[in-house]
Amino acid sequence: EIVMTQSPATLSVSPGERATLSCRASQTVNSNLAWYQQKPGQAPRLLIYGASTRATGIPARFSGSGSGTDFTLTISSLQSEDFAVYYCQQYNNWPPWTFGQGTKVEIK
């Protein structure tokens, strides 16, 4: 089973600032990596797939990069609606499909 590790657990950022979230896989997942956003009481929403492709309707301030074992989600200028928990997920080796433990982006 591939273990996904996200860092940091919590990221405190001011509105308008840049946020950089990291995700590391225990073995290569090539570019088969997705990012999801989850707000309290809501279902997760797909942001990025293929490590760097934005899903339909996702603003350009969200970008993903990386391949192999190390990945980054960048939010270029945080808006109020971006404060949430973000999960990475690998879909290269399955089953199981595995998620990271999440990074909470909170208002500084």
Add this chain to the structure above:
Amino acid sequence: QVQLVESGGGVVQPGRSLRLSCAASGFTFSSYGMHWVRQAPGKGLEWVAVMWYDGGNRYYADSVKGRFTISRDNSKNTLYLQMESLRVEDTAVYYCARDQGQIMVVVGSFDYWGQGILVTVSS
């Protein structure tokens, strides 16, 4: 628009059974693999099970293998999760999610999610 609506959750005693349903609309249900993903209170996401578009393949997380059964009825556009021998640790919000692939392809990224349904296992 794509909609996934879960139902069937509730409070159940350990060892008992429960069946969840996920009604799909707004897309050709029979063309997509479908997954169940769960989230324990205050915890992260855990993939539970998948069924291929035609029911031909299905896989389970080790934590539920032998106790849970995923199925689908493409004539009713509905996905199911039969949960047997429930444990306290199965307490979670259960989401159904559409696989991003189509027809014969299961990709394993999830492009649409239901709102989730809470299952509480408690004596």
